[in-house]
Amino acid sequence: MPQDSVINPDRELLVIGIIYTVLSAIVFPVYVLIIHALHSRHDLRENISYKLINLLNYCDVSQAFCHFLTGIFLIFPVFISKVDFFVRIVGCTANTLWLATFVIMAILSTTRIGIAFFKTKPTKWSPWMIISLVIGCVYIFLVWVIGCITQNFMLTGPNWSYDMTVKFAELFADLELALCFPTLMLSFCSYILIIYSIYKKRRVSQTLSSSLRTEIGILVQATILTTYMALLITFWHNAESWFKMTNFTLAALNCVWILFSHLNSVLLIATNKGVRNQILKIFCKSERSRHTSRLAPLSHVSSAMMVETRSNV
Known part of the structure; x- marks a missing residue:
């Protein structure tokens, strides 16, 4: 990649x-x-599961910002040539936030197990x-700090990858796999148990309570995200051979x-009525305020006309 020009001359990149x-x-x-x-x-706000989901949201939106910067680096390759240390920190941050999602998903799944089977509040x-x-x-913090110090993550073409010339980079790549797949397996097993728990509750009670609907919503979201993450990791680490x-x-x-990040946001809105209603409420308020602002001048004019009419009388 020619890195001295301001705009990338490589049209593909x-x-x-x-x-x-x-x-x-x-x-x-x-x-x-x-x-x-x-x-x-x-x-x-008070629900532990949704606190963890919101933590996941913060990780996702931060990852999205890192990906936004990645696009900027590709459009303006001068960043890579002039401030490569910053570019690598962005890559390391994006990767660390991605790893953080595995930790959060694992804790979320075990939390749901506690609620479903051990009467955890x-x-x-x-x-x-x-x-x-x-x-x-x-x-996660140690992975990020060490990565930023050693600069072990680099942008090669349109892709982020570990810089294997950096000391301990290979170790961190192996640790990534050691973290990802066990946490995914833990999540999968947890959700299978939760599905069984929900099935039992449905058999006991024919009606679907709001708490049960909440559990199902979290279950659907987490199961799809876990499957997506597993597929992404599998493709990512086997891409060269496939x-x-x-x-x-x-x-x-x-x-x-x-x-x-898009999938997580779509699933959260689609599977949770409370979140949907809260978002709709924001739009309804803004629409109501616009409607009121339109009516205010009219009411002012009409009242002025009434005063004028009375004075004429």
Whole structure:
């Protein structure tokens, strides 16, 4: 890639950069609405599962911002030549946030197990939840700090990858697999057990309670996300043996990574009525305020006309 020019002269990489930028940018307003909705409703705000989901939302929107910057780097390759250390930090941050989603999903799945089978209160943090979250946060933080210091993540063409020339990069790549697949298996097994629990509850009670609907919504969202993550990891780590490595192939894999944020937001809105209603309420309020602002001048004019009429009388 010629890195001295301002705009990328490679039309293929330029188009890929624009696609990355647009794909990433369109998800920002959606997450603003979702995060606002989860913070606005008391029942969602106090629910541990939704706190974890909101943490996942923050990770996703931050990843989207990193992907947005990736597009900028491809459009303007001067960044790679002039501030490569910053470019690598962005890549390391995106990868670390991606790893954080596995930790959050694993804690979310075990939390749902606790609620389904061990009568854990959905609004109260258990000690094991806090310990798991702290351990996960410490691990993710260390991965990020070491990655930023050693600069072990680089942008090669349209794709992010570990720089195997950097010390310990191969170790971190192996640790990534060691983290991802066990947490995915834990999530899958947890959701199978939760499905069984929901099936039993449905047999006992013919009516579908609101709490059960909430469980099903979280289950559907988490199951689809877990499946998507498993497929992405599988394709990502087997791409070289399965596909011909071209810019198109690498860009397609990266777009699948970018679209994870879109999938999470769509599923959260689609499977949760409370979130949908809260988002609709925002639009209804804005529509009502616009309607009121239109009526205000008219009412002012009509009142003025009434005063004038009375004075004439």
